Amino acid sequence: MQEATFLILTALADGTQHGYGIISEVADISAGRVRLRAGTLYTALDRLRADGLIDVDREEIVDNRLRRYYRLSPEGGRRLAAEAARLQANARAAMKRLNPALGVI
Amino acid sequence: MADWSPTGAPFSISDRASASAQLERAYRRLVGFYPRSFRRESTEEIIAVLLATAREDQRRPSVMEAADLLRGALRMRLGLSGCPRTVLYAVRLMYLGALAQFGVLVILLMNWSGIEAAARGAATRSLGPHPAPAAVKYLYANIGATVGAELTADVVMTLLAIAGWALLAWANGRGLPYGRPLAIIACAAYAAVTAAGLGKGDMTYAPALAIASCVVVAVGIATVVLLVMRQSWPYYSRHVVAR
Numbered sequence: 001m002q003e004a005t006f007l008i009l010t011a012l013a014d015g016t017q018h019g020y021g022i023i024s025e026v027a028d029i030s031a032g033r034v035r036l037r038a039g040t041l042y043t044a045l046d047r048l049r050a051d052g053l054i055d056v057d058r059e060e061i062v063d064n065r066l067r068r069y070y071r072l073s074p075e076g077g078r079r080l081a082a083e084a085a086r087l088q089a090n091a092r093a094a095m096k097r098l099n100p101a102l103g104v105i
Numbered sequence: 106m107a108d109w110s111p112t113g114a115p116f117s118i119s120d121r122a123s124a125s126a127q128l129e130r131a132y133r134r135l136v137g138f139y140p141r142s143f144r145r146e147s148t149e150e151i152i153a154v155l156l157a158t159a160r161e162d163q164r165r166p167s168v169m170e171a172a173d174l175l176r177g178a179l180r181m182r183l184g185l186s187g188c189p190r191t192v193l194y195a196v197r198l199m200y201l202g203a204l205a206q207f208g209v210l211v212i213l214l215m216n217w218s219g220i221e222a223a224a225r226g227a228a229t230r231s232l233g234p235h236p237a238p239a240a241v242k243y244l245y246a247n248i249g250a251t252v253g254a255e256l257t258a259d260v261v262m263t264l265l266a267i268a269g270w271a272l273l274a275w276a277n278g279r280g281l282p283y284g285r286p287l288a289i290i291a292c293a294a295y296a297a298v299t300a301a302g303l304g305k306g307d308m309t310y311a312p313a314l315a316i317a318s319c320v321v322v323a324v325g326i327a328t329v330v331l332l333v334m335r336q337s338w339p340y341y342s343r344h345v346v347a348r
Contacts, residue, residue, distance in 0.1 A: 037158075039170075039176060042151055042154075042177060052339060065149065
């Protein structure tokens with residue numbers, strides 16, 4: 001799973017978000033490191049919807065602008081959990097080897 | 106507040122409104138490059154996001170923004186964005202197939218005289234160790250035309266195959282319902298023609314051609330396998346429901 005995909009799914013993990021909300025959440029989660037551009041975001045959203053990992057939750061009109069809210073699908077939740085567990089296991093293994101004295105949490 | 110325009114006068118509300126309107130028009134032009142289905146469903150949404158991420162006094166899209174939108178539009182137009190990974194790989198393979206087929210065409214054209222000479226040599230040998238000059242003359246007069254006609258047919262077939270690959274990539278990238286059956290039929294037909302050609306010994310004159318054709322068949326089989334995998338199904342049924 002690409003990092004942008006992982007971060008987008010993470011942004012949706014605890015609630016629905018609209019496009020701009022996802023961009024700010026992703027910036028937050030990555031401590032400002034990943035700033036998604038609109039083109040990249042919508043290419044990713046298009047694919048994630050096709051893969052059934054996210055769904056459209058609802059649409060709202062705010063200041064005459066359309067806002068479409070997205071949510072994680074059950075399958076998206078499972079995939080994100082599996083990917084998070086994999087990354088965690090890898091990170092833990094790396095930390096352990098770098099400093100055996102640290103032990104494993 | 107350092108909210109001053111270059112002329113030194115403060116930004117009026119109308120200045121800001123016109124800058125924002127100018128920026129929005131520029132964004133709309135860029136979004137215009139996206140496929141119609143995306144524009145119909147998501148133009149207003151993506152414009153809202155673009156305006157929300159723009160700087161306060163921005164009048165035109167930055168180079169990076171424009172590049173990002175054009176890249177997104179290209180990916181969607183090639184059908185490489187909205188599909189499951191299996192279909193994505195299949196479509197990429199199909200474009201690769203078109204490229205490989207183009208390679209076959211180049212090999213064919215480059216070896217044209219070689220293939221002709223080899224065919225002539227084989228035919229001459231078939232006349233026996235001491236052929237009558239008249240027989241050789243007759244053979245030469247006819248074989249050029251025969252081999253030429255066959256090669257021309259091969260070139261036409263190859264051009265058709267390039268168009269076929271491109272069409273299949275396009276149709277499957279969009280998840281059109283007939284994309285998959287068409288891919289299966291095309292792959293089976295191409296495999297049959299190649300097998301028949303190999304069986305007849307057509308390609309013994311140009312081993313490179315035989316290898317290239319086998320690669321194309323292998324790519325075709327891989328594509329079909331990807332397209333009929335379980336993960337690919339929702340993409341096609343989605344379109345059936347939508348239309």
